[in-house]
Amino acid sequence: MKNFAQLIKTLDTSNKTNVKVEALTEYFRHASDKDKVWTIAILSHRRPPRPVNTTLLRQWASELANIPLWLFEDSYHIVGDLAETIALVIPTTENQSDKSLSEYVEEMIMLKTKTEQEKREYLHQNWLALNYYERFVFTKLITGSFRIGVSQKLMTRALARVTEMDEDILAHKLMGDWDPQRITFQKLVLDEKPADMLSKPYPFxxxxxxxxxxxxxxxxxxxxxxxxxxxxxxxxxxxxxxxxxxxxxxxxxxxxxxxxxxxxxxxxxxxxxxxxxxxxxxxxxxxxxxxxxxxxxxxxxxxxxxxxxxxxxxxxxxxxxxxxxxxxxxxxxxxxxxxxxxxxxxxxxxxxxxxxxxxxxxxxxxxxxxxxxxxxxxxxxxxxxxxxxxxxxxxxxxxxxxLDPYSIDAVLTYAMRGSGRRANLFTDYTFALWQDNENGEKELVTFAKAYSGLTDKEFRMVDDFIKKNTLERFGPVRSVTPKLVFEIGFEGIALSGRHKSGVATRFPRILRWRTDKTIEEANTIDDLKALIPR
The missing domain is CATH 3.30.470.30 (DNA ligase/mRNA capping enzyme)
Structure with a gap:
């Protein structure tokens, strides 16, 4: 696990392709075959199933950190990532673990069938046996939300260096329906078996x-x-x-x-x-x-x-x-x-x-x-x-x-804190459009959520407005005085009985902040429906 955690740290903290490929190459040169297979699986999104739900993870981490759950939850909202929050709040000890990545993953798979008490004891024991970054990676694997800034192409390039195989052949081998629990590195990467290629697609x-x-x-x-x-x-x-x-x-x-x-x-x-x-x-x-x-x-x-x-x-x-x-x-x-x-x-x-x-x-x-x-x-x-x-x-x-995206002018009505580097700012927004209610009065009806499209400066300005104009709090969500108008873009639109507005939009994002418009000038639900292709 130590070597895998160090690899992930390097991949996560560098934006240079050569650095990432070199780190992957060195890792694959020295890792055991079992660890190689699980690393390939994890980096190509074949993660083991989550053995513990996040509610229990938060509860057990706050117990081990000896802090009240509300304080853990507040910390989580600020940090924006559960695994990172757990890694930060649990104290580091002198304990160390020499277990490999594959040993940890196999234990996590078996953990799914254990009792809650057994799961709690396992997590407490291992959280205390790992340093900060190892604990972060371990918890990422437990949550099943392991995403890292490396493409399969870079991983394939590193494997090609180690195995001296053609990159295209390797890319083909790594596609398909293979199970990291049952396949060996020899069979997955090194062996040439025509029967194994029967169902395999080509890299797109x-x-x-x-x-x-x-x-x-x-x-x-x-x-x-x-x-x-x-x-x-x-x-x-x-x-x-x-x-x-x-x-x-x-x-x-x-x-x-x-x-x-x-x-x-x-x-x-x-x-x-x-x-x-x-x-x-x-x-x-x-x-x-x-x-x-x-x-x-x-x-x-x-x-x-x-x-x-x-x-x-x-x-x-x-x-x-x-x-x-x-x-x-x-x-x-x-x-x-x-x-x-x-x-x-x-x-x-x-x-x-x-x-x-x-x-x-x-x-x-x-x-x-x-x-x-x-x-x-x-x-x-x-x-x-x-x-x-x-x-x-x-x-x-x-x-x-x-095509240029569809667009509509909408009013900001709700906000949540973002994640990662924006965890201390309100950057996840809900937008609404006007609609006449049964009494013939105009009201704002939510239709989409968006969290991208503004500059860092604009996000800070909107965050300042939200904090000064909060109407109500619903856990991490704040309702906001309707005053700001934004142009929202989206790729697709269709009628939907699952949405309050009656319309579903695809890939909504903020195109620009309409500081030149008042909320009375925002569009209506009827304007939105008029965009639906006939």
Whole structure:
């Protein structure tokens, strides 16, 4: 655990890529194989299940620190991170632990079945046996909220240095459905077993956002364009008579989309399709809100299948007839994809081609982008015609040109403290819009929460206003005198029976502080609903 905690400290305190890769490389050179596997798992978000709920963690930490629970809770609100608060309030002792990372993780897994008293004793014993940063990392693992500033790409680069294996091959090996409790480092990384690759997806190729002038891309003839669909990025794999569907988040979601079983025995074996899972409601692309009714469901009922059917909009072919074709130029891969879809069109599969957009000038492309919301897309994708399918996010060949966000002027009504470096400021806000109540009087109705978009100076100014204009306190939440107006941007919008406003917005954030507007000039719920695509 000491070495792993030191690794995490280095990764967490540096923003230099070379420093992070070097730290990972040295760690993987000297760690045991078991610790290597668990480190790979933890850094790729395969964390063990949380064995203790946070209510008990807070209670037991305050007991060990010999402070009242209210003081612990106040400290937690200021610090903004539970594991860091626990690491700070529990006194450091002369005790030390030589247990490895894998020993700790295996104990945490077993802890889930223990009694509350056994869990309490285990935590007290280990909190006192670790120094501050070790205790912080240990508690992060217990809470299951372990996030650290390192990409899988950097971890793969470090492993490539240690094993002298190709980075792309390693990236492929680390994807898929493997269990850190049951797999060895030899089998996960070093062994070559074709059968193990049967269900594995390829690492996704990711586009950069186009922020400058689209004409900077050069000659339009060198580029292919299509709509950027707002669904779930996926790879659909057909190998050896089996089908697998993977999301971009490396989650195997085959059972969530039983419609795609119809691909078997129709689409040729040895095919991997890169595309977007989209809701297909009444013969057209639905909203992301429609798709959310199926995301996270343990079982998909026949009624839900009928209410929100889905399709795949296919835009690339990565494997064809058992051969990896990612090195082929994009134009050639598209030609094969279009031929494949044409060959199965009579089978009425839930599979459609993401059509390429014909444009001769960048002005033509702009006109198509401006009608993107009509077809339920977020904008356009540009792909260089001669580009191979690469790994991860690479600049140069794939660009996404997104629409400007929807926006609305809203009133700040509630606030909470932020987290991390903003834990001492009120930076998490709730916003409201005007609506006529049953008596015909105007009232503010909440519709969205946002916590990003202001400068540090602006956050401090708003924080000062909140502290001076608090109306009521509800635990960590404060209601605020309605006076400040902000322009709120968001990517998507749909009707929703789960929200008081009747509307759900996607990815809301603050675009600017409208110091030029009074609250009477803020928008209404009807204005918000008018933005919903028809």
């Amino acid at each position: 190729y990711l586009a950069y956002a186009l922020e400058g002038d689209v004409q900077d891309l050069g000659n339009p003839d060198e580029w292919s364009a299509e709509h950027k669909w707002d669904g779930i990025r996926s790879q659909t794999i057909l190998r050896n008579g089996q089908m697998y569907v993977w999301s971009r988040g490396e989650e195997l979601v085959t059972d969530k989309y039983p419609e795609f079983q119809s691909f078997l025995n129709v689409i040729p074996d040895g095919t991997v399709i890169d595309g977007e899972i989209l809701p297909w409601v009444e013969g057209s692309v639905g909203s992301f809100n429609d798709l959310q009714t199926r995301i996270g469901r343990k079982t998909v009922s026949p009624a839900l299948l009928k209410k929100v059917p889905v399709i795949i909009k296919a835009y690339d072919l990565l494997e064809w007839k058992g051969k990896d074709i990612r090195e082929l130029p994009y134009e050639k891969r598209r030609e094969l994809l279009e031929g494949m879809i044409e060959g199965v069109k009579d089978f009425n599969l839930p599979l459609q081609l993401s059509e390429r957009i014909s444009f001769e000038t960048w002005e033509d492309a702009l006109r198509e982008k401006e009608r993107a919301r009509e077809v339920r897309s977020e904008g356009l994708m540009f792909k260089r015609k001669d580009s191979p399918y690469l790994v991860g996010r690479k600049k140069g060949d794939w660009w996404k040109w997104k």
